[in-house]
Amino acid sequence: MQDTDRDLLPEGLGDRLPQQAAASQRVRRAALDAMASxxxxxxxxxxxEFEKSLASRMAGVQVRRMFRFVDPTSLRLLALRSDITAQVARIAATGLAGAPRPLRLCYSGQVVTIKGDGLDPVRERLQxxxxxxxxxxxAAAAELVEIAIEALRVAGANGISVDFTLPDLVDTLAAEALPLAETQIAAVRQMLDAKDAGGLVDAGGAAYLPLLYAVGPFETAIERLAAFDTGGVLAGxxxxxxxxxxxVNGAARLTLDPSERHGFEYQSWFGFTIYAEGVAGSLGRxxxxxxxxxAGDEQGEPAAGxxxxxxxxxxxxxxxxPGRKVLFLPLGHDRKVAARLRAIGWTTVAALSEADDPIALGCSHRLENGEAISL
Known part of the structure; x- marks a missing residue:
């Protein structure tokens, strides 16, 4: 019986073919160069990493989204990383604990989750x-918003927009200005996130209804939020x-949705989501x-990212x-000339036999008498 599924990949995982891999490398390099600058x-x-390490550095990290299994060497539970931020937090708290603050770090890598988000089946992503x-x-939050915009812009994104939110909004208001019972807070958060006015009232959050309208273009929405904050609890x-x-003015279109919580598992007073024209869904947050x-460190170290x-x-x-400019090098070509052309930016493909066809190999030019001749 023929094995017909040996080359299948699990749902949500995929390869990148040459053109996609080239685009990935371009985006990664441009974004990281912007951060480094x-x-x-x-x-x-x-x-x-050990599951305990990934789950213990940030409040709200969801271990249930991680692939987990027992390490045969230590017999402890391991997990595939689903978010590199928690790992950078570990580095900051251990290997770089004595480094001067503020400490600026950047990273790049693949992350994996057990299942995709909503209708998106993708389970492995570049972060x-x-x-x-x-x-x-x-000042720290503003710097990072600016760098996120710049990183996407130099990577090739156009029409960038940023949506601001206040992840701890309900907790802040429920503590004093608009008191809620502990059992009501989660339901009120959920109804605000879902923009469900009826559900919000049923959850005991009728006083929070004006937040559903403090949404939209930043200048309009921030005025509505200020009008709602009659007690000044949110003034800061x-x-x-x-x-x-x-x-950020002028670098991106700005909007505000102060009660948005989706994707903000561990953020505190400020959060943002970033989008680009012509690209479905968000590109980051x-x-x-x-x-x-x-042990004993209840407050932790403040950070932004x-x-x-x-x-x-x-x-x-x-x-x-666009198609690549690739130079075909026939058998017996001048190797010094080929090296000189590569040094000024040409990509070369050398013939291995007389049967090699430059067009079939994706070449746009052929080396003849020391010159690149268009095919």
């Missing part, structure tokens, strides 16, 4: 990002949002958070990439 030093982390460790100030956050928006330390997931951008760029 702002002083962010690159770190690399393992794809596997690029930057973390600023030691502060979660407005509103001022922070205005300052960040002023820093970021915000402020805290890195949890060792962002993660980009540029796979949709890579697919779009791969489809638009």
């Amino acid at each position: 702002h002083g962010y030093e690159r770190v690399e982390t393992p794809t596997l 690029l990002g930057a973390e600023l460790i030691g502060t979660d100030s407005v 956050r509103i001022a922070g949002l205005r300052e960040i928006a002023a820093r 970021g915000g402020t958070y805290r890195i949890l330390g060792g 962002f993660s980009l997931y540029p796979d949709p951008l890579i697919e779009a760029l791969a489809a638009e990439m």
